[in-house]
Each structure stands twice: as C-alpha cells, then as structure tokens.
Amino acid sequence: MLETTDERAGMPAVSATQGRNAGSAGTQRRRAGRPSAAVLDKAGITTAALELINRKGYDGLTMAALAKELDVAPSALYNHVAAKRDVLLLVEDHLTSLVDVSGFGPAPWEEAVRGWAWSYRNVFAEHTPLIPVIAVLPVTDAPQTLAMYETVSKGFLDAGFPQERIVSSIVALESFIFGSAYDVTAPADIFESGSMAEATPHFTAAVRSAEGQVDGPPADAAFSLGLEALIAGLGALREQRG
Amino acid sequence: MLETTDERAGMPAVSATQGRNAGSAGTQRRRAGRPSAAVLDKAGITTAALELINRKGYDGLTMAALAKELDVAPSALYNHVAAKRDVLLLVEDHLTSLVDVSGFGPAPWEEAVRGWAWSYRNVFAEHTPLIPVIAVLPVTDAPQTLAMYETVSKGFLDAGFPQERIVSSIVALESFIFGSAYDVTAPADIFESGSMAEATPHFTAAVRSAEGQVDGPPADAAFSLGLEALIAGLGALREQRG
DNA sequence: ACCACTAAATGAACGGCATTCATTTATTAG
C-alpha cells in the first residue's frame, strides 16, 4: 500500500536527512547497521526517481542508479518497496496529482473534460513507460489517482450523467488519452512509406495532403479530432438535471 | 589449411543432412560452422516467437528461449535480426495481417470501421507488450501494417472523407484502440477503492452502480461507448460523394 | 580451378539488471 506520498501534507520529507548528497565531496561511507535517523522514505524515493527520470530517462531508472542518487546501497531500497514496480507506482501516483481537474465544478462539462484530457495526455506523454503499469493498477494502491477519479466522477454526475455509465465513459476517455500519449512520442516521419509508396497510393496521398497544413504537432490534430468526437458523443448521454 | 586434424575421426561420418531435429530424441548437437541448408529465416523466427508467446507469455520470450525453440545457439539469431526489438517487429507485423479489414468496400463506412476496430483491439489485447513498439514504429519496416493502412485509407476516401483529415482520423481511432487493448487486460476488481471508499463517495457509487448491469466484460462496454462516439463524431467530417 | 569474401552456425564470454541473503546496528514494545 502506498501510504499517500502526498507532499502537500508531509513537506519536503526528503529534507529530514542532511545525508542527501549534500557535500559535493566524497560521499563518505556510511557504516553498516541501522542509522539513527532513517535515510529513506517513500517520498524521498519518489523524488529521486523523478529526478533520475528527468535526467536520464526511463532507461536510466535502475534500482542501482536510484540507490546511488539516494546515496544508499541498492538493497536498502527493498526495505521500503517490494519491487521496482512499486517505485513506478509511486511515480505514477505523484504524476497523477499533477493532472489538472480544476475545470470540474466551475466550468461547463465539455470545457472541464477538455482541459482535464489535454492535461492528462500531456503529463503522461513524457512518461509512456508508466502506461502499462497504470492500466493494470488497482486504484486502491494509488491514492492520488483515486482522488482524481473522485473529482471527475462528481463532475460527470453533476453534469447529468446517468450514474451507471460514468465509469465506462471515463474509461473510454482514458483509453483514448493513453493511446494518444504514445502518439506524441512517435517520430515525425513515422508514416513515410518509403520504397513501398507505389504499392499504397491512397495512404501515401493521404499522408502527403495532411503534411502541408498542420498547425502544430500532428499528434495534436489527431488528439483534438478524437477528443471532440468523444466529448460530443459521450455528452449525448447526459440527462436533464433535476 | 590442410585437413590434417580431422575432428570427425571419432564420429561415424554422420551423413550430412539428417541433422535437422528429426529424431524426437535428444536433439543432438549441430557441429559448429555454417550448415549446408540454412536453419533460420525470418518466417521461422516469427513462428517460433509466436509459439513461445502463446505458451509462456511475453515474459517467456527471451532470446535464449527463442533460440532453444529453434534448436539453435542464441547468438545465431543475430545473423538474422539486429536486436530483440526486431523480433517484436516481426511478430507485430504478422499480427496486423490478422486484423479484419474486409468490411471496407462492401459494407457502409460505419460498419466497416466498427468491424475493423473491434478486430484490431481483440488482436492486440492479447499482445499489449507490443503496443509501445508499434507506437514508434515507422511503417516502412512493417509491410503488413502498411497494407492495412492502405485498405483503411481507401475506405475512408471512398466514404467521402476529405483527404487531409484521413490520417488524423485513423490515428485517433488507433489511439483509442491501443488504449482500450490495455483495458482488456485489467483485473476485474481494478476499481474497488477498498479502505478509501468513504473518501470517494461519488466514484464508489458510480463503480457500484455499473457493476450490476454489465452484459459482457466491463472493458467491452467502455470500448463500445467510445467507439460509437468516435464513429459518429468522425463520420460528420464526410462530404457528399461527387 | 583457385581464391577472396561473405553468410550462417557454435560456444564462450561480458556487463547490467533486479533481487536475495546474511550480517550489523539502532530503535521500540513488553
């Protein structure tokens, strides 16, 4: 269980220990045995993992590298997480807290969903390796994620959604969002058919004709198109508010 | 170099060709050096990889296991693929050829898209570890995938879609399909909020009320809902056919 | 017919990875 890694509540949490690689100098060895003040906690592990991911990407996120970042032996991490997967979970839950749900309540439903969806996609476009983890993640293990669902559910309910369709609607939107997050990371020339171009005339022509007139990144055009279709289609499920 | 040191001396001149793992018995060692008839090719590697995946899942798909399946030393694989990623690519392209595009042409656009999307999702729901690979995969490297795009593009064009919106529309649908494929693999109790239930009343209520009345798997309800919304929304882009 | 080159196999390595275990030391509960 993740034990809310919420930093709003707990403060920096990492601070506690001056032990953090403060001195640029030679990180002198800590002697074996339990230290007087704990060096590690979940919040600190989360912060270090994010720092590492930002600096080296997900390939650079290894248990050894994470331990080094925290100035600790790799095996020490296993007193706080059962496996690397738990580290990814901590990161995932933290990132979810960055998703903007502020539109639900003040703004009309369409606008709230639009803002939430773009924000959600943008956050995870930088963290696609987490998506396979999220997909199978029981919400119990991720308090921030659960909080997001609560806010969004309430927004749907207040907008007049029939209760029994809310979860399916959110799942449909999320599926689109996760798939679209991958799309952001695709190389620009992904659709260049190269030597096979003659064999695929219609597709090649479609790619060419789309190239000319994109406003922003091509992934944004597809995301906008699909999102607006989903908002319109799902919005039709709403009932008159009593 | 003279053939002075004949190692076969001890062996009773194993008549060249029976070397293939003919005998069900103990797969006797192939001697080093290039064999008269090539043992490996891409089709064989693809088939063996699929067999392995079906039997042991993606965790069981290791280069060593694949080599064993093909009765070959692991390093032999690298004469045919540059890296494991290439094996995944071969599998991906094969699977794409299983996606049903037969609706495009005979059936009306809505129905064709519906059939294609369900088929596409069902194929890759069993192969979600490939999704990160597909997402970044230049189509040049996957002829079957390119063929699918060609068929679908033509279907959209014939249905009256403006050429410059076809690629974005397909990408939007694909994003939804990939995200939904993950959803299929999620455990049934993924949304049980457990101990946090009181803190998330609206979400918990929504989950409860959806539980009672599902026809099939919950993932199917969300997929259907989103897909119909996308078909309706994207279909509105069509122009009158000239 | 020779010879250089390339292609396709073996088998022995390599470094990196997540994880486990025995051990040490400190704190906490009874």
Place this chain on the structure above:
DNA sequence: CTAATAAATGAATGCCGTTCATTTAGTGGT
C-alpha cells in the same frame, strides 16, 4: 532488560541481451 523489529551494508545469484572469436559452407571473380 530483553526480545522483536526496522533499516542499513555488502556480497552473491541468476537471468538477460548482446558481442566476439572461431568454424564451416557457399559464391563470385579472374
């Protein structure tokens, strides 16, 4: 005071993808 527990080290394990030297077989040029 003492037993249990918590949190660290450090050594070791096993697997994984990949590389390299070597062996053998086919191929193309003169």
